[in-house]
Amino acid sequence: MTDSLDGTTAFVTGASAGIGRASAHALAREGADVALAARSEDELEAIAESIRTEYDVTALVAPTDVRDEAAVEGAIEATVDELGGLDLLLNNAGLARGTSVEEMSTEQYRTMMETNVDGMFFTTRAALPHLRESAGTLVFIGSFAGQYPRPFNPIYAASKWWTRGFAKSVSAEVGSDDVAVTVINPSEVRTEFGAVYGETFAERFDEGEVTEPEEIAEAVVFAAEQGPSMASEIDLYRRDKFELFGKFGDES
Numbered sequence: 238m239t240d241s242l243d244g245t246t247a248f249v250t251g252a253s254a255g256i257g258r259a260s261a262h263a264l265a266r267e268g269a270d271v272a273l274a275a276r277s278e279d280e281l282e283a284i285a286e287s288i289r290t291e292y293d294v295t296a297l298v299a300p301t302d303v304r305d306e307a308a309v310e311g312a313i314e315a316t317v318d319e320l321g322g323l324d325l326l327l328n329n330a331g332l333a334r335g336t337s338v339e340e341m342s343t344e345q346y347r348t349m350m351e352t353n354v355d356g357m358f359f360t361t362r363a364a365l366p367h368l369r370e371s372a373g374t375l376v377f378i379g380s381f382a383g384q385y386p387r388p389f390n391p392i393y394a395a396s397k398w399w400t401r402g403f404a405k406s407v408s409a410e411v412g413s414d415d416v417a418v419t420v421i422n423p424s425e426v427r428t429e430f431g432a433v434y435g436e437t438f439a440e441r442f443d444e445g446e447v448t449e450p451e452e453i454a455e456a457v458v459f460a461a462e463q464g465p466s467m468a469s470e471i472d473l474y475r476r477d478k479f480e481l482f483g484k485f486g487d488e489s
C-alpha cells in the first residue's frame with residue numbers, strides 16, 4: 238500500500254466487476270476510503286472484505302441501481318455521512334445491449350440509455366456539491382466507441398459519445414470551482430463486458446491481447462492524483478487498435 242490518496246474518499250459505480258472492481262482496489266491501495274456501488278450486493282460484500290483485508294482503509298458497500306435516482310442520492314449521501322466527504326466519483330457502471338438500430342427493441346434501448354446516460358447524470362448531480370467542497374475529481378469511463386463512428390450497435394456507441402460530451406461540458410461548468418473532470422476511453426478490456434457479442438471480453442481475449450482492467454484502474458488513480466491541473470482525457474487502447482479499426486471496426 239502507498240499513500241498518494243491517503244485521507245480521500247471515492248464512490249465507485251459498477252464496483253462489482255471489471256474496471257470498477259479493479260479501480261476500487263487501486264484507489265484503496267493508494268489509501269482512499271471507498272464506497273462500492275452496483276446491484277450485486279454479494280459481490281460487493283466480498284470485494285469490500287478483500288479490500289479491508291488488503292489495505293488499511295474503510296470499504297463501504299452501497300447496493301445501488303444507477304437507474305434509480307433516489308437510490309443514487311441516498312447512496313452518495315450515506316457515503317458522505319460515513320466517510321466524511323467525497324473526493325472522487327468514478328462514473329463507470331455501464332452495459333452494451335442490442336445490435337443494429339432496426340433490430341433493437343425499445344426495452345433494450347431504454348435499459349442501455351437509463352444505465353449509461355441517466356445513471357451518469359444522477360450520480361454526477363448527487364456528487365457535484367460534495368466535489369465542489371473538496372475540490373475533487375469526477376472520472377467518467379467513456380470508450381473508443383465514443384470517439385469514432387462504427388458500423389454496429391450504434392446506440393451503445395452514442396451513449397458513450399454522450400458520456401464524453403457530458404463530461405466535457407460539466408468540466409466547463411465546474412472547472413472554476415476547482416473540480417477536475419477526466420474521461421478515460423478504453424478500447425477492449427478483459428472484463429465481463431461484451432456478452433452481447435456472444436462471449437465476454439475476458440473469455441474472448443487471452444491475457445496480453447487487449448487491455449487489462451488493472452491498466453484502466455491505474456489511469457483512474459492517475460486522474461485522482463492530479464492537481465492543481467487535471468487529466469482531461471486519457472485514451473488507453475490496445476496497441477494494434479488503429480490497424481484493426483481500419484480493418485474491422487470496433488466493439489468496445
Ligand SMILES: NC(=O)c1ccc[n+]([C@@H]2O[C@H](COP(=O)([O-])OP(=O)(O)OC[C@H]3O[C@@H](n4cnc5c(N)ncnc54)[C@H](OP(=O)(O)O)[C@@H]3O)[C@@H](O)[C@H]2O)c1
Pocket residue numbers: 250251252253254255256257274275276277278301302303304329330331332333352378379380381422423424425426427428429430431438489
Ligand atoms: N470492457 C470493455 O471492453 C470496455 C471498453 C470501453 C468502455 N467500457 C466501459 O467500462 C465500463 C465498465 O465496464 P466493464 O468492462 O467493467 O464491464 P463489466 O465487467 O460488465 O462490469 C459492469 C459493471 O456495471 C455495473 N452495472 C451495470 N448496470 C448497472 C446498474 N443499473 N446499476 C449499477 N451498476 C450497474 C455492473 O454491476 P451489477 O450488475 O452488479 O449492477 C458491473 O459492476 C462501462 O461503462 C463500459 O461501457 C468497457
